[in-house]
Amino acid sequence: MKLAILSESPADEAALRVLVEYVLGAPFATVQPALRARGWPSVEQVLPAILRHLHFNTAADGLVVVVDSDDTVVHDDPHEAVGYYHPLCRICRLRAVFRRTLKNLPPAHGRSAGQQKVLRAVGLAVPAIEAWYLCGRDTAVTETAWIAGQASGRQPYSRRELKWRVYGTERPSLPFELRRAVQEVSRHQGDVRRLENDFPRGFGALAQDLRSWRSAAASPPAPAPLA
Amino acid sequence: MISAVQFRNFKALRSAAVKLGPFNLVIGPNGSGKTSLIQALLRLRSLAGLPAAHRHEEPPPNAAGPELVFHFNPPYQNLHVTLACDTNDFVCNLLVVDHPPGLDGERQWAGLRARLLTIRAFLFDHYAMALPARREDGAQLASNAGNLAAVLAARREKFPAAFALLEEEFRRLVPEFAGLDFRPTPSGQIELVARTAANGGELLAADSLSQGTLYLLAILTLAHDPEPPAIVCLEEADRGVHPRMLREVRDALYRLSYPQDCGEAARAPVQVIATTHSPYLLDLLREHPEEVVLANKQGNAASFERLSDRADLVELLCEASLGDLWYSGILGGVPGE
Structure with missing residues (x-):
């Protein structure tokens, strides 16, 4: 499988590579060069162009996008209802960009009949990817704790505190950040159930999308229309 | 080290002040005082190399001329350095030091002065x-x-x-x-x-x-x-x-x-x-x-904001x-x- 990862930094990308492989259960190749966005809302703005590029110019089967929730609405079960769209939910917004963009793209040369469109995998790190890195090590860091904090107006931790807990500083160098990111996600040793349990909406949504890729890959291509 | 600088009639910084932290990224349009801030620090370094005047022996200040007042973080929080000009000039050529009295104050100034001389x-x-x-x-x-x-x-x-x-x-x-x-x-x-x-x-x-x-x-x-x-002052840190x-x-x-x-x-x-x-x-x-320090320009006057x-x-x-x-x-x- 060949896929693209849209991330904010090489450290995020390295961690996502590990997690995506855990969920897919198999190694994968990535398109080059690495795709980067400058955080929200740049991700949303650049995503249509990236999808178009991947569709026409690469053999990428799918695109993985993970954004930080920051202080915005966290994706929730009601958002999964058919036709539902929460305008303040970043997962809903990114999924909408995927839908709108892919719907209008004509078939591309070289794409197999079973893989006409770039597959979607969208995740939301609540409130930042460092929360995922702490999963299983700091039991106070969960989506439930964050959402309860949003409801009460008193967040249990800040993005800066999460950085401190992961790196021991708010200003890690890139090599150190990358090393720590990979160390922390590798603790899960291929088993992402704890991440799905503690981050069911942001990480769970990503894992669900990725697992749907396996079934898409397994299903036979649609028969060609009769002439 | 420098906690704040107050500016009066220094280039476009007619009446401005800026608080400084360990790391400061200054952004703003051309002519908004970014380089003037760095020039003020270089002037401080130059004058720190000369004999300082002390508050009690300072000549009458030129009220219309430029004046820069520097405040410092611990251990130099009790010292203040003013760059001013004498009555016949409009260039900062006078460094006035306010420090605690006695030998201890002199030692503090000597320590600070040695650090100021390294500004680059x-x-x-x-x-x-x-x-x-x-x-x-x-x-x-x-x-x-x-x-x-x-x-x-x-x-x-x-x-x-x-x-x-x-x-x-x-x-x-x-x-x-x-x-x-x-x-x-x-x-x-x-x-x-x-x-x-x-x-x-x-x-x-x-x-x-x-x-x-x-x-x-x-x-x-x-x-x-x-x-x-x-x-260290670095202009156009993103250059190239x-x-x-x-x-x-x-x-x-x-x-x-x-x-x-x-x-x-x-x-x-x-x-x-x-x-x-x-x-x-x-x-x-x-x-x-x-x-992040925002440098703003209103007409010919510039100011800073965190x-x-x-x-x-x-x-x-x-x-x-x-x-x-x-x-x-x-x-x-x-x-x-």
């Missing part, structure tokens, strides 16, 4: 950096880094461990190179060369290196200085560097300001004052708005990146049109 300001020039340099000019980096070859050669000789760390960082940032070397020129100078990682370690002279490579190397030279100055590499520029400068965060707790922090016009570099300070003083910043950042917010104009720090 840089605006790197890749043409100058690419030139060979005289070996004896390698004591400290010139303001345009024109003696880069000599500084690095001297560092390799006197501080091999620091040089090795710098070289390792250089290899990481520019992986097409395996290392740095030096060779004499026919005119008796020393030339910087980079060894390629491929092609059998071919040597490329500095004038064959890209501009961005030279700028990154100069920033690494500052960041890995084993005897750094107390304050690809936007994706600006994270490395920021981290290198952070290394100076926050040595404990990179395992150098024994080294005194260096106060960094950097300027930029890059929204991409600004984006990297999203988590630390207290490190980004962290903006009450609605958190809400604004949910809708746009910091760089885009700045460009839009809603934060200030943009040219008048």
Whole structure:
């Protein structure tokens, strides 16, 4: 499988590579060069162009996008209802960009009949990817704790505190950040159930999308229309 | 080290003040006082090298002339330094020190003065950096880094461990190179060369290196200085560097300001004052708005404002990146049109 990862930094990308492989259960190749966005809302703005590029110019089967929730609405079960769209939910917004963009793209040369469109995998790190890195090590860091904090107006931790807990500083160098990111996600040793349990909406949504890729890959291509 | 500066009639800074932290990224339109802030610090360094006047012996100030007042962080919080001009001049040529009375106060001033004399300001020039340099000019980096070859050669000789760390960082940032070397020129100078990682370690002279490579190397030279100055001012910190590499520029400068965060707790922090016009570099300070100083210009008068003083910043950042917010104009720090 060949896929693209849209991330904010090489450290995020390295961690996502590990997690995506855990969920897919198999190694994968990535398109080059690495795709980067400058955080929200740049991700949303650049995503249509990236999808178009991947569709026409690469053999990428799918695109993985993970954004930080920051202080915005966290994706929730009601958002999964058919036709539902929460305008303040970043997962809903990114999924909408995927839908709108892919719907209008004509078939591309070289794409197999079973893989006409770039597959979607969208995740939301609540409130930042460092929360995922702490999963299983700091039991106070969960989506439930964050959402309860949003409801009460008193967040249990800040993005800066999460950085401190992961790196021991708010200003890690890139090599150190990358090393720590990979160390922390590798603790899960291929088993992402704890991440799905503690981050069911942001990480769970990503894992669900990725697992749907396996079934898409397994299903036979649609028969060609009769002439 | 410097906690705040007050300006009066200093260039466009007619009546302005700025608080400074360990790391300061100053953004703003041309003519908004960014360079004037750095020039004020350089003036402080120049005058600190001369005998100081003390408050009780100061001549009558020229009320219409420029005046700069510097405040300091501990252990120098009880000292204040004023740069002023005498009655016949409009150039700051007088340094007045307020310090606690007695020998202890004198000692504090001596300690502060020694630190002020190390203030350095840089605006790197890749043409100058690419030139060979005289070996004896390698004591400290010139303001345009024109003696880069000599500084690095001297560092390799006197501080091999620091040089090795710098070289390792250089290899990481520019992986097409395996290392740095030096060779004499026919005119008796020393030339910087980079060894390629491929092609059998071919040597490329500095004038064959890209501009961005030279700028990154100069920033690494500052960041890995084993005897750094107390304050480093860097104009156009983003100069010549690809936007994706600006994270490395920021981290290198952070290394100076926050040595404990990179395992150098024994080294005194260096106060960094950097300027930029890059929204991409600004984006990297999203988590630390207290490190951003907005320089504003209203007519001919300029002023400073801390980004962290903006009450609605958190809400604004949910809708746009910091760089885009700045460009839009809603934060200030943009040219008048």
